[in-house]
Amino acid sequence: MQYQYESMIRALDEALNAHLAWGRRVFRSALTHTAPGADVLEPAAHEICQLGQWLQSHANLLQTINPHKAKALEAAHRRMHDAIRAIMEQELAGQTVPAAQMDAFEQAQDELIRLLTALKARLITDAIRHDPLTGLPLRYGLEHDFCEFQKACRRNQNAFYLAMIDVDHFKQVNDRLDHQVGDQALRHLARTLRKNIRGNEPIYRFGGEEFVVLLQTRGAEDVQHAAQRLLEAVRTALMPLPQKEPLALSVTIGLTQVQDDDDLSSALQRADQAMYAGKQAGRNRFVLWDAPPQPTLAQRTG
Numbered sequence: 001m002q003y004q005y006e007s008m009i010r011a012l013d014e015a016l017n018a019h020l021a022w023g024r025r026v027f028r029s030a031l032t033h034t035a036p037g038a039d040v041l042e043p044a045a046h047e048i049c050q051l052g053q054w055l056q057s058h059a060n061l062l063q064t065i066n067p068h069k070a071k072a073l074e075a076a077h078r079r080m081h082d083a084i085r086a087i088m089e090q091e092l093a094g095q096t097v098p099a100a101q102m103d104a105f106e107q108a109q110d111e112l113i114r115l116l117t118a119l120k121a122r123l124i125t126d127a128i129r130h131d132p133l134t135g136l137p138l139r140y141g142l143e144h145d146f147c148e149f150q151k152a153c154r155r156n157q158n159a160f161y162l163a164m165i166d167v168d169h170f171k172q173v174n175d176r177l178d179h180q181v182g183d184q185a186l187r188h189l190a191r192t193l194r195k196n197i198r199g200n201e202p203i204y205r206f207g208g209e210e211f212v213v214l215l216q217t218r219g220a221e222d223v224q225h226a227a228q229r230l231l232e233a234v235r236t237a238l239m240p241l242p243q244k245e246p247l248a249l250s251v252t253i254g255l256t257q258v259q260d261d262d263d264l265s266s267a268l269q270r271a272d273q274a275m276y277a278g279k280q281a282g283r284n285r286f287v288l289w290d291a292p293p294q295p296t297l298a299q300r301t302g
């Protein structure tokens with residue numbers, strides 16, 4: 001999932017502040033026996049108030065984050081408004097407000113604040129787990145995703161491969177064209193990679209100009225095709241540059257098969273070794289990790 005975390009968190013804070021201001025206004029109306037605005041007394045008050053408007057304008061996004069909680073949030077907001085409207089109507093008519101009605105309001109209000117606070121925590125957690133440059137996940141969740149992917153591959157009787165992808169001669173892009181173009185190139189590359197892997201294959205920005213992809217395939221031949229396709233996609237996706245030749249990029253890919261009893265750090269280490277071998281062999285290629293050859297006598301004795 002990708003969204004603008006900063007503006008989303010800011011908008012949520014503004015909606016929460018507006019809700020607190022609304023609460024103060026309701027309290028004042030009750031104490032001074034004056035009619036509050038339409039955003040309290042109208043049956044559609046939950047849509048009129050600022051928090052209600054925020055909920056409507058972010059409905060799709062909330063649905064994507066967690067459909068169950070999105071529904072609960074909307075319901076709590078509506079319940080809270082229904083309760084306060086009933087309370088205010090009785091208050092303005094000079095009637096005593098039943099304690100059960102106050103309880104209903106307080107419960108809905110507590111639920112609303114609890115859900116909004118959890119949503120904010122989720123947004124902040126998501127924000128720090130994603131790379132602001134490319135929008136890709138960073139490596140925080142990799143360990144967990146790796147284990148889940150391992151289980152899914154076993155369940156589907158598919159082969160699990162981990163790919164380490166490193167941009168070739170990226171320093172030259174920064175040096176020749178400047179760092180901003182380098183940033184743009186990383187965004188461009190992330191999009192190209194994302195477009196050329198399956199939706200259920202996670203990709204991470206692993207480090208500066210390194211990406212990690214988890215691949216679910218039918219076997220060695222299949223993964224080699226996938227790697228070849230990625231190399232081709234990166235090579236041919238030229239990045240337009242104003243008043244200059246478009247920028248051509250290439251990557252080197254290190255691949256390793258992940259066994260059922262494998263762990264992330266060993267897989268990363270092997271993929272890194274394969275990628276390094278690819279760099280040494282001339283870049284712009286993939287290398288499938290193979291068990292390292294036994295050291296020769298000359299190497300052993302140095």
Ligand SMILES: Nc1nc2c(ncn2[C@@H]2O[C@H](COP(=O)(O)OP(=O)(O)OP(=O)(O)O)[C@@H](O)[C@H]2O)c(=O)[nH]1
Nearest residue numbers: 166167168169170171172174179182183208209279
């Ligand atoms: N613009 C930009 N550059 C970055 C970012 N992260 C890392 N880099 C640059 O990536 C470059 C990596 O350089 P090297 O590790 O020497 O590798 P390389 O030039 O790609 O060479 P090979 O990997 O050997 O093909 C460095 O110049 C980093 O400054 C980033 O977020 N933005």
